[in-house]
Amino acid sequence: MNIVIIKYNAGNIESVNNALNRLGVNAEITADPEKIKNADKVIFPGVGEASTTMEYLREHQLDRLIISLKQPVLGICLGLQLMCSHSEENDTTCLGIFEEKVKRFVPKPGDEFITKVPHMGWNAVYDLKSDLFSPEMENRYVYFVHSYYAGLGEHTAATCNYILPFSAALQKDNFFATQFHPEKSGKIGAAILENFLKI
């Protein structure tokens, strides 16, 4: 299987490749449009800031390429947010694959346990509705690090609750995305990546 991880100015892309290697598969990390177009599976990971990353994608015409892809695509963390229509992070117009909008967490005053932003650590995911997940993953814990979230919507494929319920995963046609980091989510995360490779 030919797996490509899109190379761009985002942090820690290598950790996704490490996770794939642990599953016995190897990915190519590349920005070459031909290689991305011809891959069997495309992974779009990312840790970073929305507006500078979108700018980078536009400059390198990766924005148009990503939305035109027909094979299964998996966005991770910032990848999910960039696949949405708009992010509040520096008022950024994103790729628009999912209609959901990305907003910043606003701490709820008075609740001492959920006033911290970023949402960092292990949290449970539920209402799983995608081939990324297996039934036994309902209510299991995965690893999140983020200050912005995609709201619930038509394409929500998994829900997580932090301050409010939000999209832990999204799916529309061949486009899949997780707000959490499957590459850092222990055995469950590995199983989610494995499920993606089987799609």
Place this chain on the structure above:
Amino acid sequence: MLAKRIIPCLDIRDGQTVKGINFVDIKEVGDPVELGAKYAADGADELVFLDITATHEGRKTFVELVKRIARHLNIPFTVGGGISELADAEKLLSAGADKISINSSAVRNPQLIDDMAKSFGSQFVVVAIDARGDEKEHWTVTVNGGRIPTDKELFSWAKEAEDRGAGEILFTSMNHDGTKNGFANQQLARLADSLKIPIIASGGAGAKEHFVDVFTKGKADAGLAASIFHYNEIPIPELKKYLREQGIVVR
């Protein structure tokens, strides 16, 4: 609900795991990658690897070790020890570390926190604080593994670190470290009340009950310990089961 985290800490010297009791009398306890993978399989939520190597050669070994850890570990990990400039952090980031922890270097040069947060994001920057309290409840920040007192005070320094962009505070009470009598819950709760970023509690873990206390009385987001895990005094699955029974949300 966000789970409380259990974090084993591995001290590394020249590529091997060691654990100092009260920061002296160091004993070797094994291969860090093997030990890290075992903890991950046992249900550790995160790991911290602290490089206590003094030599240049040892530092290079550590970066290689971080690469190996990143390849084998499927949970997040923080690395610390000897990080004094942006270039050090960058090397560790590209080796695969999820977060770095800075301690003495941040005390000497607080601007380092701003620079790192700006370059790599706050989520990457853990500020570790070792502090010792006196009978008047004045908590002095110490450096060099607790050996050298500074003119900084715990609570104001933690707040300054947050304001400068730290993503988390790792507080070790030198009064409690190595005693196995429980965490510094009073001071931890005060930190939790005054800060908006997560707090990792360190120093004093000796029994399962101590973790219940640190999450309830101490209001900590994560509990860190070393020897109780290394010597298997409290196996992580047993600890998690106990915490769950006590109504603490854990993974």
